[in-house]
Amino acid sequence: MNSSPLAAGRALTPSLVNWRHRLHANPETAFQEHETAQFVAAQLAEFGLDEIITGFGRTGVVAVLRNGAGPSIGLRADMDALPIQEENDFAHRSQNPGRMHACGHDGHTTMLLGAARLLAERRNFRGVVYFVFQPAEENEGGARVMTEAGLFDRFPMDAIYGLHNWPGLAEGEIALHAGPMMAAFDMFEIDVIGRGGHAAMPQYGVDPILIAAELVGALQKLVSRMDPLDSAVLSVTQFHAGDAYNVIPERATLKGGIRSLSPATQDRMERELRRLATGLCEANGARAEVRYERRYPPTLNAPAETELAGRAARDVVGATRVHTNLPPSMGSEDFAFFLQQRPGCYIWLGAGDRPGSCMLHNPRYDFNDQILPIGVAYWLRLVELALPV
DSSP, X not given: OOOXXXXXXXXXXXXXXXXXXXXXXXXXOTTOOHHHHHHHHHHHHHHTOSEEEEEETTTEEEEXXXXXXXXXXXXXXXOOOBSOOOOOOSTTSOSSTTOBOOSSHHHHHHHHHHHHHHHHHHOOSOEEEEEEEEOOOSSSOHHHHHHHTTHHHHSOOSOEEEEEEEETSOTTOEEOOSEEEEOEEEEEEEEEEOBOEETTOGGGSBOHHHHHHHHHHHHHHHHHTSOTTSOEEEEXXXXXXXXXXXXXXXXXXXXEEEEESSHHHHHHHHHXXXXXXXXXXXXXXXXXXXXXXXXXXXXXXXXXXXHHHHHHHHHHHOGGGEESOOOOBSSOOTHHHHHHHSOEEEEEEEEESSTTOOOTTOTTOOOOGGGHHHHHHHHHHHHHHHSOO
């Protein structure tokens, strides 16, 4: 008789820790995850997965485990690291200068590897499990690339699930809810083009710095006019203009980002930003050139799949340790591209508040190894519930 998912995960802890430390010491950034993918594929082959495809979506790995006829489920882990110089001094610190697993993707990959091994051994499900090891979650949209490469055509999963470790949430607790879990992420660049001239004779020019400075304040008002029950954040993060003390430049450039929780607000923010930039510049005798890029859509959990994920979470960690009322994060996650194609659920797994569990993207961050077996157990129980024998 198979042991409980949590007991099985805990029994695998020594291997999980070894894998995680190896991955942490050898971080690779977006679409450079060649050694990481090689390691993942080698482990999956050792576990006896039915099919292993490498190089999918450039550096992604997809593996298939079948056990009779039935429905199918996709489980996803991200593999990439960040361009950060690690400041930790433990033995498994990064050996690749300027690259670091500062977001816990080493732990996510490890937990999915553990689930693959145990599911291959236990076979207590009926149907197909697809293991999606995704590259380039950080900024480069690896999920979009895998989707465009035909992920859901080649691997016709009925639903897909993801998770992320979450510092600040108590160790081993789980948070999830239907609807928006993470925000959309858009980037903008606005060139304010005036007429340059001598700084001592501003009457002969059109000062783009003055207009751009006014535009910075005006852009902040956009958020205040959105639906107050549908959050958005706009931040101007760069302002570039001029290179001399006595010259009014021809051009000033603003750059920044927008986060929003619904497609409707995402649409309206882009539309209103373009209208405001164009109108304000024209009113001051200048013109605006606006470049707007939609990076990630909002991460929207489907109701039925969220209910299933909640059942799995409660079975593993207990009902009192599962939260369904935490607010969404204004951070972003490219798992959203997968959720545009298939229903699914994305959860947060609490990493606690311990030494090394500082916030994500910090040069002293380290994944909390204590939650590795919990993540494995969650995946096992989710498959048992989604693909019952």
